Each structure stands twice: as C-alpha cells, then as structure tokens.
Amino acid sequence: MLHYTIDELxxxxxxxxxxxxxxxxxxEQLHLPGPDFIDRIFQQSNRPVPVLRSLATLFNHGRLAGTGYLSILPIDQGIEHTAxxxxxxxxMYFDPENVIRLAMEGGCNAVATTFGNLGMVARKYAHKIPFIVKINHNELLTYPTKYSQIMFGSVEEAWNLGAVAVGATIYFGSEDSNRQIVEVAEAFERAHQLGMATILWCYTRNNAFKTAEKDYHVAADITGQANHLGVTLQADIIKQKLPENNGGFKALNFSKWSPAMYDKLTTDHPIDLCRYQVLNCYMGRAGLINSGGESQGASDLQQSVRTAVINKRAGGTGLIxxxxxxxxxxxxxxxxxxLVQDVYIDETITVA
Known part of the structure; x- marks a missing residue:
C-alpha cells in the first residue's frame, strides 16, 4: 500500500x-456530480430508459459507486501506441484478462478497451464489471505515420459483448475530422437506441496547433470548443486532456474568439482553465473526465493526484x-x- 497524503503529493x-x-x-452555476446526478440531468433528457440504466451501472460500480464520480481504466494503447x-x-498486459483484473482489483467503475480484448473474456467478466468498448482507433502501421481514427467494429457487436457504453475518439482539427464526426454521430445514435451510454475522446490534432513556444493542443479555449462539439454529438461523458495553457485561438489567429473568453470566463489558474472545459460540457450536464496521460515514472503519483484534484475542484466528473x-x-x-479515487472520496476536497 502507498502511504502518502494528498498534501504531500x-x-x-x-x-x-x-x-x-x-x-x-x-x-453555483454548474451541474455538479452527486449521487442524484442521473435523476437531475439525464432523466429529463431524450436518452432512452435503457441508457439511464447503463449510466446507473457505470456510476454505481467500484470504489466510487454512488458518489457521482467515475474512475475508468482505459487500455487501448496496444493499437494507439503499438502493443x-x-x-x-x-x-502481462498482452493478456487481456489482466486488463480486466486490474480494473476490478483497482476498484474502477468500468474498463474501456478494444473489441478484441473484451471479446476474448466477455463471458467470464461482462457481468462482473461494466464494459466500455472503444469502437475506433488510430492504427500505426501506415507509413508514413498518419493520424486518422477508423472504426474497428460495429455498435451492434459492442452490444453483443455486453457493453454498457461505447467510446470513440475524434481528432478535432485534423483533415479527417469531418468524416469522424459523421461516423461517430451515427454510432452514438445507434448506441443510444440499443441502450448504451456514449463517451467521446475529444482530442485535438493539427500540426499547426503546436508552435515553438507552446503546444495549443492542450489550450483551454481549443479543448473547450472540442468538448462543446462533443456534447453536441450527444456524448454523455467527455474525455479530455487537462488544459495546460490558453489563448490558442488568438495565438494561431483562427476560428472565432471573444476577449471575454479570456477576461471573464476563466483565469490562468489551472482550476479555472479546467472549469472552462466543464463550462463547454453544458455547464457539467455531460460529465468531464480528464485523462491521466503518459507515464513519467517517479512523478506519476504526484501528477495523477494533481490532475484529480484539479478535475474535482473544477466541477469535473473523474479521471480516466x-x-x-x-x-x-x-x-x-x-x-x-x-490513491486517485481517494481524491474523489475525500469530502474535505470540495468544488472550488
């Protein structure tokens, strides 16, 4: 067991x-997570009754069950970054059963992984932990490398696997983004028809977003707009990287922006930058889960807890x-x- 306090980390x-x-x-202007989140938010929405049941299955499993917060284990890197x-x-994680075991023993609300991983062990585990099927991926065997999310299976097959939700990625800002938007919109509509919840990885991808001075792929204004596009596609939950800067629209001189975006709607504080992402998730009606990011070794504990504290205090819904x-x-x-889940369990860590 780890013996660190949040303050120490x-x-x-x-x-x-x-x-x-x-x-x-x-x-006070936000729709914050809580035990009654589904009743408060999704009960009045157009989501079919089976989707409410699937959302309840997600929110009522693992160590964070009943809190309104989510801890999800995503392992699709075997495709996205090569196995x-x-x-x-x-x-050991070449074996998909160990992926499921880590999510279960780690007390996660759900496991998000590939058709292949879940299909290989579905009958053993689909009734023991909620499945989220990642339905599209960026494959890395095309040379030269390109970044294009493509479907790896059907929404119907995700349902057959016993999934309670499907997840998908759109690379907003990429040349292929229009195709991805249409494909994901159709997939999410079908998922809702079948009673599954929907989670969108709202990532930005364009070489022009990265300058010699800053990487605006993680700018609050650009990622916030990606989130807004995601909830427009009726994603129930938005996955996004934690913002590290702001002013991407201004610096890159594209799209549309207002000075009030930077002067009134947020500040340079990391909690306010993350709150701008929540703002663009319909004021929190669609839950914002921030991603943990790549492993940096010794600093992983500190960085993971930091991300969780910022997400929770900003009004977010958890960590993936x-x-x-x-x-x-x-x-x-x-x-x-x-340890990350402890941040959301700790009642002394409140929304800022």
Missing part, C-alpha cells in the same frame, strides 16, 4: 490547489487513467488507482 502546490476559490464561473511499446514495461497504472507492477497499479 501536491507539495508546494497544495495550498494553491486545495484552498483556491474560483473567481470566473462560480460553482510492444505500450506493454514492454509490463508484458491507463498507462500510469498498467506500465508498473500490478499491485502498484492498483495502489495508484486507489
């Missing part, structure tokens, strides 16, 4: 992150953390997942 940022009061958009590169630190958990020994991965 946050270090010199502890006071700033734990005591900060948001000054741009007050928390060898992803699983070399811990080859993969590589930092599975690219380390099994028990250490379980401990890391539990």
């Amino acid at each position: 946050l270090g010199k940022e502890a006071e700033d992150l734990l005591e900060y009061t948001a000054t741009a958009i007050p928390k 060898g590169a992803s699983f070399a630190p811990n080859p 953390l993969g590589r930092r958990a599975f690219q380390r020994p099994f028990e250490e991965g379980v401990d890391l997942l539990n």
